[in-house]
Amino acid sequence: MKFEKFRQILDSHYGNLHWWPADTEEEVVIGAILTQNTSWKNVEKAMENLKQAHILTLNDIVNADRERIRNAIRPSGFYNQKTERLINISGKIVEKGGLRALREMTDRELSYFLGSLKGVGKETEESIMIYALGRKRFVVDKYTLRIFNRTGLIEDDTDFPKSLKNEIERKLSLEELNNLHGQIVNLGKDFCRTQPICKKCPMAGECDYEKEITLP
DNA sequence: CACCAGGAATGTA
DNA sequence: TACATTCATGGT
Structure with a gap:
Protein backbone atom coordinates (compact mmCIF):
# COMPACT_ATOMS: atom_id res chain seq x y z
CA MET A 1 0.00 0.00 0.00
CA HIS A 18 0.28 13.85 21.77
CA TRP A 19 3.02 11.34 22.44
CA TRP A 20 5.20 10.36 24.47
CA PRO A 21 3.26 9.39 27.62
CA ALA A 22 5.23 11.24 30.33
CA ASP A 23 4.83 14.37 32.42
CA THR A 24 8.25 15.89 31.75
CA GLU A 25 11.08 15.65 29.22
CA GLU A 26 13.33 14.06 31.83
CA GLU A 27 10.73 11.39 32.41
CA VAL A 28 10.85 10.70 28.69
CA VAL A 29 14.54 9.90 29.02
CA ILE A 30 13.95 7.65 32.01
CA GLY A 31 11.01 5.91 30.37
CA ALA A 32 12.98 5.38 27.18
CA ILE A 33 15.54 3.33 29.11
CA LEU A 34 13.00 1.44 31.16
CA THR A 35 10.89 0.39 28.19
CA GLN A 36 13.72 -1.42 26.42
CA ASN A 37 12.35 -4.84 25.53
CA THR A 38 9.68 -4.38 28.17
CA SER A 39 5.92 -3.83 28.07
CA TRP A 40 4.85 -0.28 28.86
CA LYS A 41 2.52 -1.60 31.53
CA ASN A 42 5.51 -2.71 33.59
CA VAL A 43 7.29 0.57 32.91
CA GLU A 44 4.33 2.43 34.39
CA LYS A 45 4.71 0.52 37.62
CA ALA A 46 8.41 1.32 37.74
CA MET A 47 7.76 5.01 37.03
CA GLU A 48 5.14 5.12 39.75
CA ASN A 49 7.59 3.59 42.23
CA LEU A 50 10.22 6.14 41.28
CA LYS A 51 7.80 8.98 41.83
CA GLN A 52 6.83 7.62 45.21
CA ALA A 53 10.50 7.53 46.10
CA HIS A 54 10.74 11.16 44.94
CA ILE A 55 13.07 10.21 42.13
CA LEU A 56 11.72 11.95 39.05
CA THR A 57 14.55 13.99 37.56
CA LEU A 58 17.93 13.03 36.14
CA ASN A 59 19.54 14.83 39.05
CA ASP A 60 17.51 12.78 41.49
CA ILE A 61 18.81 9.63 39.87
CA VAL A 62 22.41 10.75 40.16
CA ASN A 63 21.97 11.53 43.85
CA ALA A 64 19.71 8.64 44.79
CA ASP A 65 20.88 5.51 46.51
CA ARG A 66 21.46 2.70 44.02
CA GLU A 67 19.47 0.24 46.01
CA ARG A 68 16.38 2.44 46.01
CA ILE A 69 16.52 2.80 42.24
CA ARG A 70 16.92 -0.94 41.77
CA ASN A 71 14.02 -1.59 44.04
CA ALA A 72 11.78 0.96 42.37
CA ILE A 73 12.34 -0.13 38.79
CA ARG A 74 12.25 -3.85 39.50
CA PRO A 75 8.88 -4.42 37.77
CA SER A 76 10.29 -3.21 34.45
CA GLY A 77 12.76 -6.10 34.30
CA PHE A 78 16.53 -6.11 33.62
CA TYR A 79 16.76 -3.96 36.71
CA ASN A 80 20.46 -4.46 37.32
CA GLN A 81 21.39 -3.30 33.83
CA LYS A 82 18.83 -0.57 33.77
CA THR A 83 19.90 0.85 37.12
CA GLU A 84 23.49 1.18 35.92
CA ARG A 85 22.34 2.63 32.62
CA LEU A 86 20.07 5.16 34.27
CA ILE A 87 22.75 6.33 36.68
CA ASN A 88 25.45 6.51 34.02
CA ILE A 89 23.30 8.23 31.39
CA SER A 90 21.80 10.69 33.86
CA GLY A 91 25.26 11.56 35.12
CA LYS A 92 26.59 12.20 31.64
CA ILE A 93 23.65 14.41 30.74
CA VAL A 94 23.77 16.33 34.03
CA GLU A 95 27.48 17.00 33.71
CA LYS A 96 26.91 18.32 30.20
CA GLY A 97 24.49 20.82 31.66
CA GLY A 98 21.24 18.88 31.59
CA LEU A 99 18.61 18.72 28.88
CA ARG A 100 18.80 22.52 28.74
CA ALA A 101 22.35 22.22 27.40
CA LEU A 102 21.47 19.42 25.00
CA ARG A 103 18.90 21.69 23.42
CA GLU A 104 21.71 23.99 22.30
CA MET A 105 23.41 21.22 20.33
CA THR A 106 22.96 20.59 16.63
CA ASP A 107 21.22 17.39 15.60
CA ARG A 108 24.58 15.95 14.66
CA GLU A 109 26.25 16.78 17.97
CA LEU A 110 23.27 15.46 19.85
CA SER A 111 23.22 12.20 17.94
CA TYR A 112 26.94 11.73 18.54
CA PHE A 113 26.61 12.47 22.25
CA LEU A 114 23.59 10.26 22.87
CA GLY A 115 25.01 7.48 20.72
CA SER A 116 28.13 7.39 22.87
CA LEU A 117 26.16 6.60 26.03
CA LYS A 118 26.13 2.96 27.13
CA GLY A 119 22.55 1.78 27.17
CA VAL A 120 21.43 4.14 24.42
CA GLY A 121 21.03 2.34 21.12
CA LYS A 122 19.44 3.51 17.92
CA GLU A 123 15.83 3.50 19.01
CA THR A 124 16.40 5.01 22.45
CA GLU A 125 18.56 7.71 20.93
CA GLU A 126 15.89 8.74 18.48
CA SER A 127 13.10 8.56 21.03
CA ILE A 128 15.02 10.99 23.22
CA MET A 129 15.85 13.16 20.21
CA ILE A 130 12.23 13.71 19.26
CA TYR A 131 10.24 13.25 22.45
CA ALA A 132 12.57 14.96 24.92
CA LEU A 133 14.33 17.44 22.63
CA GLY A 134 11.94 18.17 19.78
CA ARG A 135 14.14 17.07 16.87
CA LYS A 136 12.63 15.72 13.70
CA ARG A 137 13.13 11.96 13.91
CA PHE A 138 11.17 8.93 12.83
CA VAL A 139 11.59 6.34 15.55
CA VAL A 140 11.98 2.84 14.13
CA PHE A 191 -3.53 -5.58 16.68
CA CYS A 192 -0.05 -6.38 15.45
CA ARG A 193 1.79 -8.36 18.07
CA THR A 194 3.97 -11.32 17.17
CA GLN A 195 0.79 -13.34 17.30
CA PRO A 196 -1.47 -10.93 15.40
CA ILE A 197 -4.93 -9.96 16.66
CA CYS A 198 -6.40 -8.97 13.32
CA LYS A 199 -10.07 -8.67 14.16
CA LYS A 200 -11.17 -5.06 13.76
CA CYS A 201 -7.65 -3.97 12.77
CA PRO A 202 -7.87 -0.81 10.64
CA MET A 203 -5.12 -2.18 8.38
CA ALA A 204 -7.07 -5.34 7.58
CA GLY A 205 -7.01 -5.86 3.84
CA GLU A 206 -3.76 -3.94 3.45
CA CYS A 207 -1.77 -6.32 5.60
CA ASP A 208 -0.07 -9.63 4.72
CA TYR A 209 0.68 -10.78 8.22
CA GLU A 210 0.72 -14.42 7.08
CA LYS A 211 3.84 -14.06 4.97
CA GLU A 212 5.86 -13.58 8.11
CA ILE A 213 4.58 -16.53 10.09
CA THR A 214 7.16 -19.27 9.78
CA LEU A 215 6.12 -22.84 10.39
CA PRO A 216 8.70 -25.46 11.40
C1' DC B 1 4.04 -24.07 31.09
C1' DA B 2 5.86 -21.39 27.06
C1' DC B 3 6.14 -17.17 25.06
C1' DC B 4 6.57 -12.30 24.58
C1' DA B 5 7.11 -7.19 25.61
C1' DG B 6 7.79 0.25 22.54
C1' DG B 7 16.43 -2.97 23.01
C1' DA B 8 21.30 -2.92 23.56
C1' DA B 9 25.92 -4.78 24.42
C1' DT B 10 29.04 -8.25 23.56
C1' DG B 11 31.16 -12.06 21.25
C1' DT B 12 31.82 -15.02 17.22
C1' DA B 13 32.61 -16.20 12.26
C1' DT C 1 27.98 -7.71 8.06
C1' DA C 2 24.99 -11.31 10.21
C1' DC C 3 23.59 -14.03 14.02
C1' DA C 4 23.58 -15.85 18.89
C1' DT C 5 23.48 -14.95 23.79
C1' DT C 6 22.51 -12.38 28.02
C1' DC C 7 19.70 -9.45 30.87
C1' DA C 8 14.59 -10.59 34.16
C1' DT C 9 9.70 -9.13 35.51
C1' DG C 10 4.77 -9.72 34.68
C1' DG C 11 0.79 -10.73 31.58
C1' DT C 12 -1.64 -14.11 28.44
Whole structure:
Protein backbone atom coordinates (compact mmCIF):
# COMPACT_ATOMS: atom_id res chain seq x y z
CA MET A 1 0.00 0.00 0.00
CA LYS A 2 0.99 3.64 -0.24
CA PHE A 3 2.55 5.40 2.69
CA GLU A 4 0.03 8.24 2.50
CA LYS A 5 -2.86 5.84 2.74
CA PHE A 6 -1.16 4.13 5.65
CA ARG A 7 -0.97 7.46 7.49
CA GLN A 8 -4.54 8.30 6.62
CA ILE A 9 -5.82 5.08 8.15
CA LEU A 10 -3.82 5.71 11.32
CA ASP A 11 -5.09 9.29 11.55
CA SER A 12 -8.72 8.33 11.19
CA HIS A 13 -8.38 5.52 13.71
CA TYR A 14 -6.15 7.06 16.36
CA GLY A 15 -6.22 10.82 15.74
CA ASN A 16 -3.67 12.98 17.51
CA LEU A 17 -2.12 11.18 20.46
CA HIS A 18 0.28 13.85 21.77
CA TRP A 19 3.02 11.34 22.44
CA TRP A 20 5.20 10.36 24.47
CA PRO A 21 3.26 9.39 27.62
CA ALA A 22 5.23 11.24 30.33
CA ASP A 23 4.83 14.37 32.42
CA THR A 24 8.25 15.89 31.75
CA GLU A 25 11.08 15.65 29.22
CA GLU A 26 13.33 14.06 31.83
CA GLU A 27 10.73 11.39 32.41
CA VAL A 28 10.85 10.70 28.69
CA VAL A 29 14.54 9.90 29.02
CA ILE A 30 13.95 7.65 32.01
CA GLY A 31 11.01 5.91 30.37
CA ALA A 32 12.98 5.38 27.18
CA ILE A 33 15.54 3.33 29.11
CA LEU A 34 13.00 1.44 31.16
CA THR A 35 10.89 0.39 28.19
CA GLN A 36 13.72 -1.42 26.42
CA ASN A 37 12.35 -4.84 25.53
CA THR A 38 9.68 -4.38 28.17
CA SER A 39 5.92 -3.83 28.07
CA TRP A 40 4.85 -0.28 28.86
CA LYS A 41 2.52 -1.60 31.53
CA ASN A 42 5.51 -2.71 33.59
CA VAL A 43 7.29 0.57 32.91
CA GLU A 44 4.33 2.43 34.39
CA LYS A 45 4.71 0.52 37.62
CA ALA A 46 8.41 1.32 37.74
CA MET A 47 7.76 5.01 37.03
CA GLU A 48 5.14 5.12 39.75
CA ASN A 49 7.59 3.59 42.23
CA LEU A 50 10.22 6.14 41.28
CA LYS A 51 7.80 8.98 41.83
CA GLN A 52 6.83 7.62 45.21
CA ALA A 53 10.50 7.53 46.10
CA HIS A 54 10.74 11.16 44.94
CA ILE A 55 13.07 10.21 42.13
CA LEU A 56 11.72 11.95 39.05
CA THR A 57 14.55 13.99 37.56
CA LEU A 58 17.93 13.03 36.14
CA ASN A 59 19.54 14.83 39.05
CA ASP A 60 17.51 12.78 41.49
CA ILE A 61 18.81 9.63 39.87
CA VAL A 62 22.41 10.75 40.16
CA ASN A 63 21.97 11.53 43.85
CA ALA A 64 19.71 8.64 44.79
CA ASP A 65 20.88 5.51 46.51
CA ARG A 66 21.46 2.70 44.02
CA GLU A 67 19.47 0.24 46.01
CA ARG A 68 16.38 2.44 46.01
CA ILE A 69 16.52 2.80 42.24
CA ARG A 70 16.92 -0.94 41.77
CA ASN A 71 14.02 -1.59 44.04
CA ALA A 72 11.78 0.96 42.37
CA ILE A 73 12.34 -0.13 38.79
CA ARG A 74 12.25 -3.85 39.50
CA PRO A 75 8.88 -4.42 37.77
CA SER A 76 10.29 -3.21 34.45
CA GLY A 77 12.76 -6.10 34.30
CA PHE A 78 16.53 -6.11 33.62
CA TYR A 79 16.76 -3.96 36.71
CA ASN A 80 20.46 -4.46 37.32
CA GLN A 81 21.39 -3.30 33.83
CA LYS A 82 18.83 -0.57 33.77
CA THR A 83 19.90 0.85 37.12
CA GLU A 84 23.49 1.18 35.92
CA ARG A 85 22.34 2.63 32.62
CA LEU A 86 20.07 5.16 34.27
CA ILE A 87 22.75 6.33 36.68
CA ASN A 88 25.45 6.51 34.02
CA ILE A 89 23.30 8.23 31.39
CA SER A 90 21.80 10.69 33.86
CA GLY A 91 25.26 11.56 35.12
CA LYS A 92 26.59 12.20 31.64
CA ILE A 93 23.65 14.41 30.74
CA VAL A 94 23.77 16.33 34.03
CA GLU A 95 27.48 17.00 33.71
CA LYS A 96 26.91 18.32 30.20
CA GLY A 97 24.49 20.82 31.66
CA GLY A 98 21.24 18.88 31.59
CA LEU A 99 18.61 18.72 28.88
CA ARG A 100 18.80 22.52 28.74
CA ALA A 101 22.35 22.22 27.40
CA LEU A 102 21.47 19.42 25.00
CA ARG A 103 18.90 21.69 23.42
CA GLU A 104 21.71 23.99 22.30
CA MET A 105 23.41 21.22 20.33
CA THR A 106 22.96 20.59 16.63
CA ASP A 107 21.22 17.39 15.60
CA ARG A 108 24.58 15.95 14.66
CA GLU A 109 26.25 16.78 17.97
CA LEU A 110 23.27 15.46 19.85
CA SER A 111 23.22 12.20 17.94
CA TYR A 112 26.94 11.73 18.54
CA PHE A 113 26.61 12.47 22.25
CA LEU A 114 23.59 10.26 22.87
CA GLY A 115 25.01 7.48 20.72
CA SER A 116 28.13 7.39 22.87
CA LEU A 117 26.16 6.60 26.03
CA LYS A 118 26.13 2.96 27.13
CA GLY A 119 22.55 1.78 27.17
CA VAL A 120 21.43 4.14 24.42
CA GLY A 121 21.03 2.34 21.12
CA LYS A 122 19.44 3.51 17.92
CA GLU A 123 15.83 3.50 19.01
CA THR A 124 16.40 5.01 22.45
CA GLU A 125 18.56 7.71 20.93
CA GLU A 126 15.89 8.74 18.48
CA SER A 127 13.10 8.56 21.03
CA ILE A 128 15.02 10.99 23.22
CA MET A 129 15.85 13.16 20.21
CA ILE A 130 12.23 13.71 19.26
CA TYR A 131 10.24 13.25 22.45
CA ALA A 132 12.57 14.96 24.92
CA LEU A 133 14.33 17.44 22.63
CA GLY A 134 11.94 18.17 19.78
CA ARG A 135 14.14 17.07 16.87
CA LYS A 136 12.63 15.72 13.70
CA ARG A 137 13.13 11.96 13.91
CA PHE A 138 11.17 8.93 12.83
CA VAL A 139 11.59 6.34 15.55
CA VAL A 140 11.98 2.84 14.13
CA ASP A 141 11.14 0.17 16.65
CA LYS A 142 10.08 -3.46 16.42
CA TYR A 143 6.48 -2.50 15.70
CA THR A 144 7.55 -0.17 12.91
CA LEU A 145 9.56 -2.91 11.20
CA ARG A 146 6.80 -5.46 11.65
CA ILE A 147 3.97 -3.23 10.47
CA PHE A 148 5.84 -1.70 7.55
CA ASN A 149 6.82 -5.19 6.46
CA ARG A 150 3.36 -6.71 6.81
CA THR A 151 1.74 -3.84 4.93
CA GLY A 152 4.30 -4.07 2.14
CA LEU A 153 5.93 -0.68 2.79
CA ILE A 154 9.31 -2.38 3.24
CA GLU A 155 10.61 -5.79 2.15
CA ASP A 156 12.73 -6.79 5.12
CA ASP A 157 11.48 -6.97 8.69
CA THR A 158 14.94 -6.64 10.22
CA ASP A 159 16.24 -3.56 8.40
CA PHE A 160 14.53 -0.22 7.78
CA PRO A 161 15.93 1.52 4.66
CA LYS A 162 17.74 4.73 5.57
CA SER A 163 16.51 6.40 2.41
CA LEU A 164 12.89 5.88 3.42
CA LYS A 165 13.57 7.03 6.96
CA ASN A 166 15.22 10.20 5.68
CA GLU A 167 12.38 10.84 3.29
CA ILE A 168 9.80 10.51 6.04
CA GLU A 169 11.76 12.80 8.35
CA ARG A 170 12.09 15.36 5.57
CA LYS A 171 8.48 15.34 4.42
CA LEU A 172 6.63 15.23 7.73
CA SER A 173 6.50 17.98 10.32
CA LEU A 174 7.70 17.51 13.88
CA GLU A 175 4.13 17.17 15.05
CA GLU A 176 3.37 14.58 12.38
CA LEU A 177 6.47 12.55 13.21
CA ASN A 178 5.63 12.72 16.87
CA ASN A 179 2.14 11.44 16.24
CA LEU A 180 3.03 8.81 13.65
CA HIS A 181 5.28 6.79 15.93
CA GLY A 182 2.68 6.91 18.69
CA GLN A 183 0.05 5.67 16.31
CA ILE A 184 2.29 2.85 15.12
CA VAL A 185 2.99 1.72 18.67
CA ASN A 186 -0.70 1.76 19.49
CA LEU A 187 -1.54 -0.18 16.36
CA GLY A 188 1.14 -2.66 17.30
CA LYS A 189 -0.14 -3.09 20.82
CA ASP A 190 -3.77 -3.34 19.75
CA PHE A 191 -3.53 -5.58 16.68
CA CYS A 192 -0.05 -6.38 15.45
CA ARG A 193 1.79 -8.36 18.07
CA THR A 194 3.97 -11.32 17.17
CA GLN A 195 0.79 -13.34 17.30
CA PRO A 196 -1.47 -10.93 15.40
CA ILE A 197 -4.93 -9.96 16.66
CA CYS A 198 -6.40 -8.97 13.32
CA LYS A 199 -10.07 -8.67 14.16
CA LYS A 200 -11.17 -5.06 13.76
CA CYS A 201 -7.65 -3.97 12.77
CA PRO A 202 -7.87 -0.81 10.64
CA MET A 203 -5.12 -2.18 8.38
CA ALA A 204 -7.07 -5.34 7.58
CA GLY A 205 -7.01 -5.86 3.84
CA GLU A 206 -3.76 -3.94 3.45
CA CYS A 207 -1.77 -6.32 5.60
CA ASP A 208 -0.07 -9.63 4.72
CA TYR A 209 0.68 -10.78 8.22
CA GLU A 210 0.72 -14.42 7.08
CA LYS A 211 3.84 -14.06 4.97
CA GLU A 212 5.86 -13.58 8.11
CA ILE A 213 4.58 -16.53 10.09
CA THR A 214 7.16 -19.27 9.78
CA LEU A 215 6.12 -22.84 10.39
CA PRO A 216 8.70 -25.46 11.40
C1' DC B 1 4.04 -24.07 31.09
C1' DA B 2 5.86 -21.39 27.06
C1' DC B 3 6.14 -17.17 25.06
C1' DC B 4 6.57 -12.30 24.58
C1' DA B 5 7.11 -7.19 25.61
C1' DG B 6 7.79 0.25 22.54
C1' DG B 7 16.43 -2.97 23.01
C1' DA B 8 21.30 -2.92 23.56
C1' DA B 9 25.92 -4.78 24.42
C1' DT B 10 29.04 -8.25 23.56
C1' DG B 11 31.16 -12.06 21.25
C1' DT B 12 31.82 -15.02 17.22
C1' DA B 13 32.61 -16.20 12.26
C1' DT C 1 27.98 -7.71 8.06
C1' DA C 2 24.99 -11.31 10.21
C1' DC C 3 23.59 -14.03 14.02
C1' DA C 4 23.58 -15.85 18.89
C1' DT C 5 23.48 -14.95 23.79
C1' DT C 6 22.51 -12.38 28.02
C1' DC C 7 19.70 -9.45 30.87
C1' DA C 8 14.59 -10.59 34.16
C1' DT C 9 9.70 -9.13 35.51
C1' DG C 10 4.77 -9.72 34.68
C1' DG C 11 0.79 -10.73 31.58
C1' DT C 12 -1.64 -14.11 28.44
